[in-house]
Amino acid sequence: MLSKSQARAFFLGGTLFFSVVFLALTVDTIRQTDARTNASNLTESVIKGKEIWENKNCMGCHTIMGEGAYYAPDLTKVVERRGDAWIRVFLDDPQAMFPGERKMTKYNFTDEEKTNIIAFLDWVGKVDMNGWPPKPNITPIINSPKPDASINVKSVEVGTVPAPEKFSQLCTACHAVGGSGGVVGPALDHVGNKFDVAYLNRWLIDPQAVKPGTAMPKLPLSDTERKDIITYLSSLK
Structure with missing residues (x-):
């Protein structure tokens, strides 16, 4: 005592x-x-993007930095995960990117507003949060075949054309080549042996017209961008 x-x-x-x-x-x-807090990169565009985030009540569905709702995906690292080009296409028409799945409102953002939103989300993703959010520790369950990890990206592209910029920005979010890329859609390592140029062209112009109900979105590609992607895909054999 x-x-x-x-x-x-x-x-x-x-x-x-x-x-x-x-x-x-x-x-x-x-x-x-x-x-x-990444304060040195807190630009005017970032601030305007934050204002849009608040005015549209994005936190009513999404989460950043562990705060918000859990109805829609966490967006803390979305720019790192998806990239600028993919997010721009998604914001143009969320439903078109995920037919029959996404319920996000189409806000009809201007190019400047999209730039500001992406700037804000990019700034958020670069804030030091001690590893938050954690990396997923489970493998997603999908119906599509997994990419062939035994194939090296360089071996796939030897003697062929390099991957176009649009392919790297958009297509790799869902598809893999040489074991690198997304796992939502099928791997494209040997797609050049499976489909000819005419089929690939029809597919990229309107996937739903070729295969109704497919999860593949109709991407806003110019004729040149579509041709470059088809040339690349045809070389993957």
């Missing part, structure tokens, strides 16, 4: 010690705030 004087000394000493620890941690937190 402690005497009254010992108990008082223990209480005062403990309070003083933990107060010092608390103050030290507070100072350390303040010292790191600018670097860890």
Whole structure:
């Protein structure tokens, strides 16, 4: 048993010690705030994107930095995961990118508004949050075949044309080549052996017309972009 004087000394000493620890941690937190919150990249575009995020009540469905609703996907690292070009296409018409699935409202954003939204989400993704959100530790269950990891990307492209920019920006979000890319759609390693140029052209112009009910979206590709992608796909044999 402690005497009254010992108990008082223990209480005062403990309070003083933990107060010092608390103050030290507070100072350390303040010292790191600018670097860890990506404050140096807080541009006018980022601020405008945040205003759109709030005005459209995006947090009513989405989550960033662990805050928000869980009805729609977490967007903390969406720019890193999807890329600028894919997000722009998605914002033009969310339903078109995921036929029969996505329920996101079509807001008819201007190009400037899309730029600001992406700038805000890119800024969010570069804030140091000690590894949040964590990487998924499960393999998604899909009906499409998994990419062939035994095939090296370089071996697939030897003697062929390089992947067009639009293919890298959009198609790899769902499809893989040489084990690198998405797993939502089928791997495209040998697609040049399966389909001819005419079929690929019809498919990219309107996937639903070729295969009603397919999950493949109708991408807003120019004639040149579509031709470049078809040339690349035809070389994957």
